[in-house]
Structures are given as C-alpha cells and as structure tokens.
Amino acid sequence: MPPFMEPFRIKSVEPIPFPTVGQRKAALDAAGYNLFRIPARAITIDLLTDSGTSAMSAAQWSAMLSGDESYAGARSFERFETVVRDLMGYREVIPVHQGRAAERIVLHELLGPGDISVSNTHFDSTRASVEAAGAQAVDLPIAAAAATPMPFGGDIDLDALVALLGGESGDRVRCVVLTITNNANGGQPVSVGNVSVVRRLCDQHGVPLFLDAARFAENAYLVITRSAGLSDTTPKEIARAIFDLADGCWASLKKDGIANIGGLIALRDEELAARCRGRLIETEGYPTYGGLAGRDLEALAQGLLEVTEPEYLRYRAESAQWFADLLERAGLPVLRPAGCHAVYVDAGQLLDHIPAAELPATALANELYLAGAVRVTELGTLVFGRPDPAGGADIPAPRELVRFALPRRVYTANHLQYVAEVAELVAAKAADIRGYRIVEQSGAMRQFTARLAPLAARANR
Ligand code: F0G
Numbered sequence: 001m002p003p004f005m006e007p008f009r010i011k012s013v014e015p016i017p018f019p020t021v022g023q024r025k026a027a028l029d030a031a032g033y034n035l036f037r038i039p040a041r042a043i044t045i046d047l048l049t050d051s052g053t054s055a056m057s058a059a060q061w062s063a064m065l066s067g068d069e070s071y072a073g074a075r076s077f078e079r080f081e082t083v084v085r086d087l088m089g090y091r092e093v094i095p096v097h098q099g100r101a102a103e104r105i106v107l108h109e110l111l112g113p114g115d116i117s118v119s120n121t122h123f124d125s126t127r128a129s130v131e132a133a134g135a136q137a138v139d140l141p142i143a144a145a146a147a148t149p150m151p152f153g154g155d156i157d158l159d160a161l162v163a164l165l166g167g168e169s170g171d172r173v174r175c176v177v178l179t180i181t182n183n184a185n186g187g188q189p190v191s192v193g194n195v196s197v198v199r200r201l202c203d204q205h206g207v208p209l210f211l212d213a214a215r216f217a218e219n220a221y222l223v224i225t226r227s228a229g230l231s232d233t234t235p236k237e238i239a240r241a242i243f244d245l246a247d248g249c250w251a252s253l254k255k256d257g258i259a260n261i262g263g264l265i266a267l268r269d270e271e272l273a274a275r276c277r278g279r280l281i282e283t284e285g286y287p288t289y290g291g292l293a294g295r296d297l298e299a300l301a302q303g304l305l306e307v308t309e310p311e312y313l314r315y316r317a318e319s320a321q322w323f324a325d326l327l328e329r330a331g332l333p334v335l336r337p338a339g340c341h342a343v344y345v346d347a348g349q350l351l352d353h354i355p356a357a358e359l360p361a362t363a364l365a366n367e368l369y370l371a372g373a374v375r376v377t378e379l380g381t382l383v384f385g386r387p388d389p390a391g392g393a394d395i396p397a398p399r400e401l402v403r404f405a406l407p408r409r410v411y412t413a414n415h416l417q418y419v420a421e422v423a424e425l426v427a428a429k430a431a432d433i434r435g436y437r438i439v440e441q442s443g444a445m446r447q448f449t450a451r452l453a454p455l456a457a458r459a460n461r
C-alpha cells in the first residue's frame with residue numbers, strides 16, 4: 001500500500017493504449033530507436049516529462065470558460081497579474097507562451113558577446129538562449145551532489161561563485177540564475193540559505209539575481225521538509241522568501257502552473273520590463289497576452305493558486321519518494337533523495353558493461369519501452385554529450401541518467417506500480433542489454449531528432 005492517497009478524485013478520463021510486443025518493436029524501429037520519435041498513441045505510461053502534461057482541476061476548466069479574449073488589457077490578464085503579484089511580489093508581470101520564450105527575451109536583454117551568465121545549472125533551453133546571445137553559460141553545481149545524497153543538492157557552489165565573481169572574468173558576469181528546483185541536477189532543491197548568500201554576493205558585485213522558477217512550489221515544499229524548524233511555515237511563505245531575495249524570475253508555467261501551456265517574466269525593474277515588452281511584441285504578441293489565449297491565462301491563474309496547497313505538495317513529494325523506493329526494489333540504482341517532479345536512475349551503474357559512447361542511458365530507456373511501453377527521458381550522452389569536432393568518439397556526458405518524470409495529477413499509484421514491474425523485468429536482464437550508435441544527428445539538441453541503431457552483442461562483454 002502506498003503511504004499516501006491522491007488528494008483528488010477523477011472526473012474525466014482518457015483511455016491509455018496497450019501496444020503488443022510486436023507493435024512496440026515495430027514502433028521503436030520506425031522511430032530510429034529514439035523515444036522522442038514514438039507517437040504517443042504507442043505509449044502506455046508516458047513519463048517523458050512533467051512539462052505541459054498536467055491534469056487540470058475542475059476549477060481550472062471552469063475558469064477557462066470565463067477567459068476574456070480581448071486583444072489588449074483583457075480581464076484574464078488582470079486576474080493573472082494579480083495572482084502573480086501576490087505570489088511572487090514582483091510588480092512587472094509579462095505572460096509568454098512557454099519558458100524558453102521568457103528566457104530568450106530576458107537573456108537577450110541582459111547579455112551580449114563576451115558576457116557570462118552563471119547558474120547552479122542552466123537548463124538546456126536556458127543555455128541555448130545564453131549562447132544565442134553570444135555569451136557564455138557557466139554552471140557551478142555543488143560538486144558533492146553528484147557523489148553523495150544531500151538535502152540541498154540543487155545549491156550553487158558558493159566558493160566557486162566567489163572565485164568567479166572576484167576573479168579576472170568577474171566583470172564579464174552579467175547575471176546569476178538559480179534554477180529552482182535544479183532540473184538538470186537530479187531535480188534537487190535550492191536552500192533559502194544558499195539564495196541569501198548569492199544575494200549578498202550579487203549586491204557586492206553589482207550583478208542581478210534571477211530565478212528560473214519553473215518548479216518554485218516543489219522547491220518550497222522540499223525546503224520545508226528538509227530543514228529543521230520550518231514545519232509551521234507554508235510553501236507559499238517559503239516560495240515568497242526566495243522570490244524576495246531575487247530581482248525577478250522567469251518560469252515555464254507548464255510545470256508548477258499546472259497547465260498545458262504558458263510561461264512568464266516577472267521583474268522589479270520597470271525599465272528592464274519595458275525593454276522585455278518591446279522584444280516580446282516581435283514574437284509573442286501584445287504584452288497582456290504574450291502568445292497565450294485569455295482562457296490559458298485563467299487556467300494558469302487558478303493553477304498558481306492550487307500549486308502551493310500543502311496537501312497537494314505533500315502528495316507530490318510522497319508519491320515521488322514511494323516511486324523511488326519501488327524502482328529501487330525493482331533493481332534500479334536510484335538517485336537519492338528523490339525530489340518531486342521526477343525520479344532519476346543511474347543507467348551507467350546498472351549497465352556498466354556499456355561504455356558512455358554506446359549510450360547506456362538510451363539503452364535503458366529503450367528497454368523500458370520494449371518491456372512495457374513505458375516512456376522515460378535519457379539524460380546521458382545523447383543529450384549532454386557532444387560530437388568531437390575532430391571527428392573522433394563523442395565527448396561523453398558526466399553521468400548516464402534516465403529520468404522518470406511525474407506528470408502532475410495524471411497517474412495513480414497503480415500506474416506507478418506497473419512501471420516498477422516493467423523496471424523489474426528490465427533490471428533482471430541488465431547484463432544482456434546492448435548499446436547503440438548514432439547514425440543521424442543534427443543541431444545542438446540532437447536528442448529530439450537523432451536516429452540510432454542497436455549494436456550487436458560482443459563476445460567479450
Ligand atoms: N527551465 C527549466 C528548469 C525547465 O525544466 C524547462 C523545461 C525550461 C526552463 C523551458 O521551459 O519547456 O516551457 O520552454 N523543461 C522540460 C522538461 C522541457 O522536460 O524538463 P519550456
């Protein structure tokens with residue numbers, strides 16, 4: 001029995017597909033052994049991402065009906081603005097269609113060639129925007145997080161930040177970005193103490209501090225459960241304490257907005273906000289709708305109220321924790337402690353007979369699909385490795401991880417139990433799993449389009 005109960009009942013259902021073994025083999029082959037290329041109609045449980053995959057509440061669906069679709073100054077914008085101001089405390093509120101639109105707009109205003117953006121870890125789309133502006137993205141995750149479980153594995157390495165800001169490239173740093181939670185580093189939270197020290201350092205060096213706040217509510221809940229003496233504090237209060245320390249944020253609201261599309265920029269600086277609005281008009285539309293429909297703004301305003309509810313967040317954290325236990329019992333090496341939005345598994349450890357160049361994380365992800373039409377994300381050399389400019393073997397990723405992301409309010413404990421059973425089948429035959437080679441790839445985010453081929457078993461493995 002799971003130690004939690006879903007704090008909702010189901011009002012509207014969607015059937016899930018059950019492809020046969022033959023259909024799964026054919027789908028994977030047709031997809032070039034890349035799970036991104038498999039149609040959703042061939043997936044039973046889809047844990048590819050927690051982004052835009054949430055189930056909305058009855059209150060969100062009913063709010064959508066009152067969406068005001070006026071081009072400028074819609075009521076729905078006013079409601080969205082009021083909720084965001086109350087939650088985050090930033091006066092300037094700018095909606096956008098999703099997180100990367102916000103990143104592109106803000107980072108192109110802040111950065112130019114030769115500049116540096118420094119972060120606990122830039123998410124891949126954030127890094128892409130920094131680099132598109134001609135600047136350099138420097139990641140300073142706390143080093144120990146990779147090796148040992150720790151409560152705030154999402155923190156930025158403060159010693160490294162002091163050294164960078166005070167060093168010879170210090171005057172090229174134009175912003176510090178804290179990604180809460182740190183998605184690229186196991187979905188681990190950032191502590192309030194870490195943000196406070198970063199604030200002080202930013203003040204000393206005259207550098208602004210921004211949050212990539214896609215999972216701000218989950219971060220706040222994990223801060224409460226992993227700190228002493230905070231049990232009487234609400235997630236909303238902790239979230240606000242963190243927002244108070246920053247100059248502004250951007251966020252993909254496809255995560256903690258509990259909606260299917262949307263994002264925002266929220267700032268204190270009126271002048272920066274005016275420049276962002278100017279840039280936004282080029283690609284997103286008028287600044288009171290930012291590429292969204294009025295009904296989307298309604299769903300988001302309601303979602304942002306629901307996401308800080310303690311009961312909801314408790315269920316979210318406890319179900320992730322329980323799922324991590326199930327996967328571990330199934331024989332997978334799980335990263336601890338589990339965060340909220342996903343459980344990460346070390347494919348490099350499970351498949352230590354497959355070298356990084358032969359994509360062990362991809363191999364594990366594909367086996368999970370073949371065994372039970374479960375889709376997860378590879379976060380190993382396919383995503384984070386780079387082709388060698390000299391034409392040699394790929395430069396491998398630091399770790400070969402697989403992410404089991406948890407869409408919000410979508411799957412029940414029973415569904416997760418099924419995934420654990422599939423994982424057990426795969427773990428039992430780990431020694432026989434083979435690697436892959438890339439046969440076709442293009443661009444910086446090659447994982448979305450690459451085609452792969454399975455490698456034949458080698459006698460010496
Ligand atoms: N920042 C973080 C921390 C993210 O996790 C994401 C998206 C983005 C920015 C970009 O937002 O997709 O709305 O443009 N993460 C998704 C994921 C794609 O699967 O983790 P977006």
